Amino acid sequence: MTNGPNSNTDASGNVASSPAQTPGTDADTTAVIAPVTPTVPASPEPPGKVPTSRSKWVVFLWFLAGVVIVSAAIVAVLGYQRTTTQRAASADLTEASRLVERADSTVIAVDANVRSSIDSTVAAEAQTLLEQVGKANDDLTAAIAIIGDVKDRLPEAEAQQAEALKASAEARLVMLESAQPILETNVMVGTALGPADEAWTALLDADRLSKQSVAEYNKLTKASVTKAKDLATRAETKVKAAKTAFDQAGKAYESADFSAYIVFCDAKIESLVLSRKVDDAYLAGKPADANEIGDKFNAAEERLQQQAKKLPASPRVVIGDAYEAGVKDASAAYAQARAEATKADARYKDLID
Secondary structure (H helix, E strand, O other): OOOOOOOOOOOOOOOOOOOOOOOOOOOOOOOOOOOOOOOOOOOOOOOOOOOOHHHHHHHHHHHHHHHHHHHHHHHHHHHHHHHHHHHHHHHHHHHHHHHHHHHHHHHHHHHHHHOOOOOHHHHHHHHHHHHHHHHHHHHHHHHHHHHHHHHHHOOHHHHHHHHHHHHHHHHHHHHHHHHHHHHHHHHHHHHHHHHHHHHHHHHHHHHHHHHHHHHHHOOOOHHHHHHHHHHHHHHHHHHHHHHHHHHHHHHHOOOOOOHHHHHHHHHHHHHHHHHHHHHHHHHOOOHHHHHHHHHHHHHHHHHHHHHHHHOOOOHHHHHHHHHHHHHHHHHHHHHHHHHHHHHHHHHHHHHHO
């Protein structure tokens, strides 16, 4: 804290009196009357305008002494007022610093969330942080306003600190502004990941059950074909569950396009329906019908294999691609604001150390 200057005034004035006339001597009073016309005497001074020599200087010096005393008092008052003003401004700067520090609890948490791999926990945290960002913005805005109001009333060193703190607060505002769409996306992605993973697991289970069904059918016994039909039914249930989950994931994060998976699910359901018809024809003792329907089933499975080759490796790839595209601009802005905040923080630290 910089204190105001202390002023000590020591003024003294000694009035030297004119030498007194020596006692016992008289001034020369001899007058010579010239034989010529006398010159015009000077105009007399107005009464009271010019005091005697001694009284004039004594009064004047007392006046000067009064000016010195009053001036010293004014300087002292101004110095006190200046110091008081600076102290008040410094106290306000401390309050601004406290507001930035309070906002930092949210800023730091947001930073961690923005840079984390997305899962359901991160999504839940992002939702909580979105509810806290408004308060942090208010604190930072208030801090910036305080600094703008007091910086001209601060000593030079603290004025520089104030500017650095203001730059830090402004960079944090940009960070939070840029983080807003990222946090919102994190919530959506975290919400979509669960059903997307469930859909993918169900689809893989359906594929395993479908292959088991074909293997059982090819044993060409009543027991094995009956088992094949049960496996195909279970596979169809899995595919329908996958389709529902893909639909849920798409609604949670609309930027992620799961339509290719949904189309695949519809095609797989049609194939499994054919598979059960083959089983029914065989169990009904109609091998010709079974073979005819079997050909349609094989053609449907071939088409499914071609579709599967075009599917992304997993739904998470779809989500990841959509996420990167959706937050690209916001992430760049956030990274820039984060760098500016880091730079401003370093300058502020240097100034207060």
